Amino acid sequence: MIFTRKTLKLLNYRLKSIAVARLSAHRCLQSSASGEVPSVEVKFSNGRNMSISSGKLARFANGTAVCQMGDTAVMVTAVAKPKPTPGQNFMPLVVDYRLKNAASGRIPMNFMRRELGPSEKEILSARLIDRSLRPLFNKDYRTETQLVCNMLAMDAVHSPDILAINAASMALSLSDIPWNGPIGAVRVGLSDGEVLINPTRRELQSSQLDLVVSATKQNLVVMLEGKGNVVLMQDLLKAIKQGTREAQFIIQEIERLQKAYGRKKREVESPNRVDPELQEAVRSMCEMRLREIFQDANHDKISRDNAVNEVRSNVIDKVWSSYPDTEPGVIGEEFNQTCRSIFRELIFERNYRCDGRDYDTLRNISCQVDMYKPLHGSALFQRGQTQVFCTVSLDSPESAMKLDSLAALDSGGLKAKNFMLHYEFPPYATGEVGRIGPLGRRELGHGALAERSLLPTLPHDYPFTVRLTSEVLESNGSSSMASVCGGSLALMDAGVPVSAPAAGVAIGLVTKYENDDTKHLQDYRILTDILGIEDYMGDMDMKVAGTRKGFTAIQADLKVPGIPLKVVMESLQKATDAKSKILDIMAEAIREPRKYPKDSWPVSETISVEPHQRSQLIGPSGLHMKRIYLETGATLTAADESHFAVFAPSQAAMDEAKELIEGYMVKERIPDLEFGGIYTAKVTELRDTGVMVILYPSMPPALLHNSQLDQRKIGHPSALGLEVGQDIQVKYFGRDPVSGFMRLSRKVLQGPALGIPRSLNKAAGENGT
Numbered sequence: 001m002i003f004t005r006k007t008l009k010l011l012n013y014r015l016k017s018i019a020v021a022r023l024s025a026h027r028c029l030q031s032s033a034s035g036e037v038p039s040v041e042v043k044f045s046n047g048r049n050m051s052i053s054s055g056k057l058a059r060f061a062n063g064t065a066v067c068q069m070g071d072t073a074v075m076v077t078a079v080a081k082p083k084p085t086p087g088q089n090f091m092p093l094v095v096d097y098r099l100k101n102a103a104s105g106r107i108p109m110n111f112m113r114r115e116l117g118p119s120e121k122e123i124l125s126a127r128l129i130d131r132s133l134r135p136l137f138n139k140d141y142r143t144e145t146q147l148v149c150n151m152l153a154m155d156a157v158h159s160p161d162i163l164a165i166n167a168a169s170m171a172l173s174l175s176d177i178p179w180n181g182p183i184g185a186v187r188v189g190l191s192d193g194e195v196l197i198n199p200t201r202r203e204l205q206s207s208q209l210d211l212v213v214s215a216t217k218q219n220l221v222v223m224l225e226g227k228g229n230v231v232l233m234q235d236l237l238k239a240i241k242q243g244t245r246e247a248q249f250i251i252q253e254i255e256r257l258q259k260a261y262g263r264k265k266r267e268v269e270s271p272n273r274v275d276p277e278l279q280e281a282v283r284s285m286c287e288m289r290l291r292e293i294f295q296d297a298n299h300d301k302i303s304r305d306n307a308v309n310e311v312r313s314n315v316i317d318k319v320w321s322s323y324p325d326t327e328p329g330v331i332g333e334e335f336n337q338t339c340r341s342i343f344r345e346l347i348f349e350r351n352y353r354c355d356g357r358d359y360d361t362l363r364n365i366s367c368q369v370d371m372y373k374p375l376h377g378s379a380l381f382q383r384g385q386t387q388v389f390c391t392v393s394l395d396s397p398e399s400a401m402k403l404d405s406l407a408a409l410d411s412g413g414l415k416a417k418n419f420m421l422h423y424e425f426p427p428y429a430t431g432e433v434g435r436i437g438p439l440g441r442r443e444l445g446h447g448a449l450a451e452r453s454l455l456p457t458l459p460h461d462y463p464f465t466v467r468l469t470s471e472v473l474e475s476n477g478s479s480s481m482a483s484v485c486g487g488s489l490a491l492m493d494a495g496v497p498v499s500a501p502a503a504g505v506a507i508g509l510v511t512k513y514e515n516d517d518t519k520h521l522q523d524y525r526i527l528t529d530i531l532g533i534e535d536y537m538g539d540m541d542m543k544v545a546g547t548r549k550g551f552t553a554i555q556a557d558l559k560v561p562g563i564p565l566k567v568v569m570e571s572l573q574k575a576t577d578a579k580s581k582i583l584d585i586m587a588e589a590i591r592e593p594r595k596y597p598k599d600s601w602p603v604s605e606t607i608s609v610e611p612h613q614r615s616q617l618i619g620p621s622g623l624h625m626k627r628i629y630l631e632t633g634a635t636l637t638a639a640d641e642s643h644f645a646v647f648a649p650s651q652a653a654m655d656e657a658k659e660l661i662e663g664y665m666v667k668e669r670i671p672d673l674e675f676g677g678i679y680t681a682k683v684t685e686l687r688d689t690g691v692m693v694i695l696y697p698s699m700p701p702a703l704l705h706n707s708q709l710d711q712r713k714i715g716h717p718s719a720l721g722l723e724v725g726q727d728i729q730v731k732y733f734g735r736d737p738v739s740g741f742m743r744l745s746r747k748v749l750q751g752p753a754l755g756i757p758r759s760l761n762k763a764a765g766e767n768g769t
Contacts, residue, residue, distance in 0.1 A: 009144070038261045040172075040253035042244055044186075046197050050163070052170050052254065055261070060210045061261075063175025067167035069198065071155035076167035077148050080177045084142035084269060089333065091137055092144040097126040097164060103151035121445060125149075125161040127445050130166050132214035132223045133486065136180045136561045142271045145177060157200045162187050165214060170254050176263040179692035180542070180561055183222055184250030185214040188243040190228070190235055195242045209235070211554070213243030217251055218519075220562025224542070228453040230550040232498075233576055237569055244565060274334050278323055282334045286315045290342045297356030301385050301476045301532065302431060308339065337743075344535045347510050347525050360574060362505075362529045362581055367485075367589035369493040374600050377494025379589075381486030384531070385476035391469045392494040394602050396635050396647035399465040419458055421468045423447030423483055429475040446480040450504075453484045453545035453553040457498040463604045463645075466496060477532040478506035484545045484553075489586060495594045495601065497719060502543030502552060503582040506530050507571045511560055521564065526571055528578050539563075544575035548583055603654045604647045607661065611641055616664055624664050632657040671696055673732050678749065681730045683722055689716045693730065693744065702742040704730060711747050 039053035050069045058064040061077035068074075085092070099122055100115060101108050108114055149164040165185035172179040189196035189207035196203055204210055211226030221244060224281065228236070293299065293307045316331045323331075343354070350363035351358055363384030371378040377392035378596075400416040423446045427434030450470060458466070468490060482506030488502045508530035508699070512523040527534055535541050540563065542556040556568070609617055616627055626637050633646040633658035646655035646661075673679070673695070681693035684701050690709065692701035706714055714720060723727070733743040 021766060030550060034401065040257050042250050042253050044052055044197050044249060045552075048198055049750075050166070050198070050250070052166060052250075052257075052560045054174055056256070061171070061175075062177055063171035063173070065167040065170035065174065066152065067163040067170065067756060069622045070158045070161050071153055072158040072163060073152040074160045074163040074167050075150040075152050076171045077150070077166055078168065078171040078177060079144065079148075080145040080175075082143075085144060087329075088142040088144075088236070091134065091141055093130060093134055093137070094144075094146045094303070095126045095130045095133075095149070095168075096146070097129060097149040097161075098151065098490060099120050099154070099160070100151045104154040104156075115144050118634050120448070123444055124448055125164065125439055126213065127441060128161060128223075128225055129165050129168055131225075131557050132183060132185060133168060133179075133181075134214065135222055135558045136183065138178055138180065138268045139177055142269075143177075147171070156744065157202075158198070159187065159201070162198065162212065165212075166250055166254075169250075173254050173258045174262050176266050178265045178268050181216065181415055182251050182254040182258065182305075183214050183216045184247030184254070185212060185223075186210050186243050186250075188226075188239045190231065190239055193235065195239055197242070197246050203468065209239055211236075211239055211243065213240060213247060215247040215251075216562045217242045217563060218250075219244050219248065221556070221565065221568050222558060224554055224556035224568075226555075227553045228546075228551050229456045230552060231548055231571065232550045236551050236554070237572065240568060241565060250376070274330060275326075278326060278331070279334060279338075280323065281319055282315060282331065283338050286311050286335060286338060290339055291346065292462050294343055294346050294352070294354045297354070298354075299354070304533070309329045311341075340537050343533070344510050344512075347527075348512060348523065349708065353527065353531075359525060360528045360577070362578055365582065365585045367489055367586055369489050369590050371734050374596075375488045376598070376600055376602070377492075377594075378495070379489035379493055381482050381489060383478070383482055383485070383529070385474055386479055386482050387474035388479060388482040388486040389473055390483065390490040391471075392490045392496070393467045393469070394464040394494060394496075394605075395466055396602075396637070397463065397645070398635065399467075401674050418462070418465045419451070419455055420466070421447050421448060421451035421454065421470065421483070421487060423480070424471045425475065425479065426472070429472045429479075446483070446536070449480050449543060449553060450483040450487060450545075453504055454487050454498075456500055456504050456552045457488070458546065459490075459497055459499070462496065464602065464647075466491070466494075467743055475532065477530050477535055478504075478543070480504070481506050481543055481545060485582060492590050497593050498740050500547040500549065501583055501591075502545060502547050503579050503585055503586060504553075505545060505575055505578040505582060506535070507540070507542040507544065507575050507578075508534050509540035509567065509571065510534075510537075510561070511539045511540075511563070520565075524567060526567070526574055528574050542571050542572075544572065544579065546579060548580060554687060589738045597651075599650065599675050601651075602647060603651050604645065605654065606639060607609060607644050607646055607658075608642055609644055609665070613665060615640075617644070617661065619664070622644075624660075630659050631660065675732065675734050677732050678729055679732055680727050681744070683724055683726045683728065685732050686717050686722065686724060688716060691722055693728070695730075695732075702744060704744050704746060708745040708747050 032154045037056050039051060050067065052065055052067045054065045057075055058077045061079050063078040064075065066073055066075045082563045096481060098115060098118065110116060144252040147168050151160055154160060162185055164584055169182045173182040187198050188209065188211040189199035189204055190209035191203065191207050196207060199207060205492040209226060209228040209231050215221050289311050293304060299307065312332065312335050315335055316328050319331050320326065321326055347353065363504050366382045368380045369378065371380060375391050376394045377391045381388045397418065401420060402419040417738050423443050425443050426436055468487050470487055484502055486630035491498050492501065506529065508527035510525045511521060514520040514522045530538065539560045540556065540558050544551065544554050546552045628634055628636065632648065632653045634646055634653055637645045640647050646657060648657055679695050681695055683691050683693055685692035690703050690705040693704050694701055706717065709717060710720055728746060729749050730746050733745065735742055
């Protein structure tokens, strides 16, 4: 067999990779066999401990760690392919986070009785881990990497998402994957002005703040994610500072373990180095034109993108003709780097941005409410070229979203959500053609952020289920924060008694480091209300939402490996100032929840029903309730033994439903029947087994069996010439003690006269006297 040089090289590389993997696994097996399992114990300032270990489980992975707090344990494995995929121009990091029912001693309640697709909570937790780790990878790292978070055990006290972040940090630090960690993550709560580190679920229920802080060495913040019940700015700053300090305890212990057991990091294979002459050619051909484009404030999103794309095509064609051996993709990537560099340089050189604003100025904002009459509430929020249409739908409490057992456990025992915000981002929002299909992770994350921002302003005892839909019609940055502003306007237009209007804004950051060393920050610029291009070219996207009094949600994503606390504080201050200006503009459209009702608003009332009347209201097999719903659209729900909640889509439907209820609830006096009495009965139906008769108008038909119709044996009532509507004489023998059915007989009356027949009216009259 003849091997080519390329085949031999590939075979040699694969053999080396297998040998290295086996050697690493053999070392781990030897360490485990000798009883030596690398582990550390992290002690926080409040006395709580967290243990992180490695080397015992999943030893074929590049790195594995198990993080445990209390009885909750999470294992995270880190695996990377040996070589980067050719032509890859981004960092392909995948994080899989799954909450397993078996870890908490439960069985999934779906048809298959096993875990199916990822839930909303699992997707949001995976995004949380991804955003904490991604900034610390080398910018030239292009190898496909996967982190799998495996729940080993879960209690009802500690949240596993924080443990997963720290276990991932440990796994990457001990592995040979080139990662500039470690990081530490803590959850921060706030109760009565006191900061809580890694609070329990019970403590979180009474906490004003639920904040996740991820930080790296030198107190640099990497990621922020949190929600709060209108938290004051000084309390939020205190929580971020305390969380960053506590994260250093985790970092120190992981570093200590990394020095003793960490594997040597791989060399990052930098992409093909571009010839300096080609770099200079690209820059010289595009710099003046790009500077002119980025300084022209008359450009909007579309015209600016078209102008840049035209320059890109022109530069690639001309440079390729001069350097035919260079691939067009390499020239295009060099143009992108040059474009980003020029855009950032202009921000530092000038006091204005590409659209003519200074660093702190907001884009033009316009608001409109009550767009369409059939809607319960609606609003159109426009900020620059970002346009969001929000609608509010009010429905009965039965429309609340039921949570499964694991989601209810993670949400502190909440079994149903009566407020939902659904975020939609169709492709036409950016002028593109795309597929409209299942909800993506980005849409899910943006919707969850906007929902957290508005939830603290809603009343806890609101009698309706609220669904807020945010449809992005145009997008040029900060559409999730526009959803917060438009959603707050729509809620007030729908008459929802919110405690205060809420608004949101996105803050950007452009940094400059000494000699491209990310450890020494030389200069920076903080940008308020960023555009889409400023988000793409910049280093941070911090979304801040809240009322005029305080914060309700915060989310900070970075592209650099951490920023100082000073920059975080300045960004929050600028967000506070911008938030107040936005609320002033929103107040011009609607200042408070609408007081007078709309014709389309649903109504809800509670009616009292005596226990012995419940069967009259419900009807046989719920017949009366079904009829009320089909005829009026109103639904009845039993609140307790003597009260029913009535929900109707409008006041007219409520009035009609109450008329039907009153008709069913009329107290009809049932005559007392005398045992042995003879009554006139009316035949209502002929059956094979007998005839159905009634003794009074409102009586449910009772069966008079064939054996009691005549002294002769008959097979069918028609043999006696009986017809529907015919009156016959029957004798009453009370009710069956088991079934409760009436016992009637016609046969006993065919002998000598035993009594005087009684009609229904006569019986009722005698009983009434």
